[in-house]
Each structure stands twice: as C-alpha cells, then as structure tokens.
Amino acid sequence: MSLDKNGIAKRIAQELQDGFYVNLGIGIPTLVANYIPEGMQIVLQSENGLLGIGPFPSKDEIDPDLINAGKQTITAVPGSAFFDSAASFAMIRGGHIDLTVLGAFEVSDTGDIASWKIPGKLVKGMGGAMDLVASAKNIIVAMMHTNPQGESKLLKKCTLPLTGVGVVKRIVSDLAVIDVTPQGFKLVERAPGVSVQEIINATEGKLIVEGEIPEIKI
C-alpha cells in the first residue's frame, strides 16, 4: 500500500538527527514536525525570521507579530531566536541549516526541481524556495510519485520552470525512497506492499534498481 501524506512525513522524520537545524516547506513537509522522535532536539527554522518554531497557538495565544513563512500564526519554543530576513538567508546560504524538506511539482534524474510556477496559471512568486534549494546542505523532496492523471513526476527532464538545478539529494514519495545519484535515480526503499515493478512503471526518469529493495518501515 502506498504511503499517505503522514506516512511520507513519518519516513522523512527518520532522516532527522539530534541537534539538526531544519527548514520545512509548506504542505507535506510541515507534517514532519509532528513526527520528531522523542528525546531528539530539532530546531525548526522559519525563513521569515525565527529559529524554534513551536506548535500552533491556542485561541488565547494568537499574536499577529508571530507567524511562519506560510503566514500562519504560530508559537515559539523556549530557546528561540528572532532575526531579520538578511540574517535568515545568511543561515540558509551560508550552509548553517542541516536539512531542507520541500515539495515539488517535478524532479529530474539529475536533481533538478520545479516547484514554483505553472505556465498559464498566475505566477505568485518563488518566495524563498530558490534560495533554499541553491544552498541547503541536504535537500529532501516530499512528493506524490505521479500526478492525478497517473503521469510520473520523476522525470528525465523537468517540463516546468525550474527552481534549482542539480540540487535534490533524496525523494520520499508515496511509493518509494529514491536517491539522486550521478548515474540517475536509485531506488532505496519501497512503500509497504508496493512492488519494484510498480515503482519502475511510475518513474519516467532513469531508475537504478540494485539487489533486494527493503520496505519502508514507519
């Protein structure tokens, strides 16, 4: 059975290490915060100027001066720090953020990512996505393997305008965990009950399959 959004988030949470500073994008990546292993200290960065994102506030705690990069009201955990946008992107660009998790429309087998613009639809802007993908030490993409029409989103070459070139290191989809290697996509794990053949069929880009492929354990 393929993973649902929470399953993808749970699998990505297994990539976390104690002491990591992590930037989580909007959508499935945000859910990763719900599955941080107990006892592990992770500091979540919000690129609008916060290290230490906490849970959403109660109705009484709402403060209009305290929001995340998705402009939702949030709280800050004890030990947080606030800073301006230039300092925030110095953290990102300077390689001080250990892990970035973000969504994508398409990823290519050379690690290109398209995530900000669909021609014919209104362009809203890239926000901080181009900065994040160009600079993070490690980038994991959380995405559905195919679009609602069943077409692969893991491609030889992205068809949509790019956010970054050769930057994605790992993809966690509803079907599989896949690494981006110099030789192409490499199948690492498969979702419980999903066959290797199903993953091959759903992947348009070059996919390397070597030996037994273990199931994702969540």
Added chain:
Amino acid sequence: MKKTVNNALEAIKGIESNMTLMLGGFGLCGIPENCISALAESDVTGLTCISNNAGVDGFGLGMLLRRRQIRKMISSYVGENKEFERQLLAGELEVDLVPQGTLAERIRAGGAGIPLFFLPAGFGTEVAQGKAVREFDGKMYLEERWLKADFAIVKAWKGDTHGNLIYRYTANNFNQVMATAGRITIAEVEELVPAGALDPNHIHTPGVFVQRIFQGTNYEKRIEFATTRPE
C-alpha cells in the same frame, strides 16, 4: 537632532511620484500601516515599491494598488491579491520577482555600500536570464546588484528619539535590513520613548540609519491565516 515628527503625514513629506520606496513587512506582519494609509490618501503615483509581498485586497500595499499608485513591484511572493492579479494581467503593473534571500541581500548590500556581488539562488532558472555567471569552488553563482530606495519605510515595536529601533518577534523580517537602505528612512513605532530609555544592548537598528520617527496609532495588525491548535 530632530528626528521626531508628529504623524505619518509629516513623515512622508517629500515622497513624490515615480520614486522608489522600500516597505518593510512579511505578508501583513510588521507592515508600516500608518505610512501606507497616508500614502493612500496622497496623490503620488508611478511608485516603484520594493516589498517582499504586495498586501491583500484593500489592506497593506493593496490600498496603494487599488488607487493605481504603484507602477512596479519588486517582490518575492505576491499571491494574495486579486486587484494585483487584474492589473498584472492587464499589463498595468510591472513585476520583478526576486528570490527572497536574494532580495534581502540586495537590500543589505544597498545599505552597506556594496554594489556588486554573487549569489547562488536561481542559477539555471529563468531568474538567471541576463545575469553574469561565475564559478567559485565548483559552484555556480549569479552576479547581483544592490538595491536602494529614495525612502525606506519601516515599522518597529519600540523606538527612541535618536531613531534607535527594536522589533518584535517575526515582525522584524525585512524591516531591519530595509532601514539601512533608504536615502531617507522613516520609522513608525508602537511606542516612542526618549533617548536613553531603551537598553542599548537590545537595539536592532542603530539610530544612524533612521531620519524620521513617529509613534503610530490604531494598529490593526491584520492576520492573514489565523491558525490554532485544537483546544
């Protein structure tokens, strides 16, 4: 030293049509509400506005858009505004989309006197068009230029009569960096105190960057997406 002015109307004196403005804020968080309202009641048009976002319909920069006072936006994300969309599709509004960190750093460079520098965001994408490319230690970078403004308009939590500023939580965002990059920087604050009343250890923006300051009134602090946890 006389930096204190009475209100937004006095603060925006000298802002003329076709000038370039920087306006602090992220979404509607930390925007200079009083100065935006005063500009919306003025006759200036043809403005180039450097601001991470463009407000929502009828609030924030949406107030200036509604009155067709903006000719060009330089922003990273502009998606919450129907009037913006209409003007863009009708060709009435020019938009320069800049990656958020590149926008912040171009403003920082403008304030710090650094005309030209290299950043990685957008290499190989459409924002790289027309930009020189250079490799450093095996990684590709785009040549970027500073951004400066005729007026930078920022919102702070507390300020003193010397123009020293302290921001609150994530309402800092672009305000602190923009305060450095205006030929004239206007600060509106929730609480204006005499010089000496703020702890100098806690100042975010030293007063040298600020030319005009006033205590704002009636802050609405509208929330775009009020999100709560289940009780």
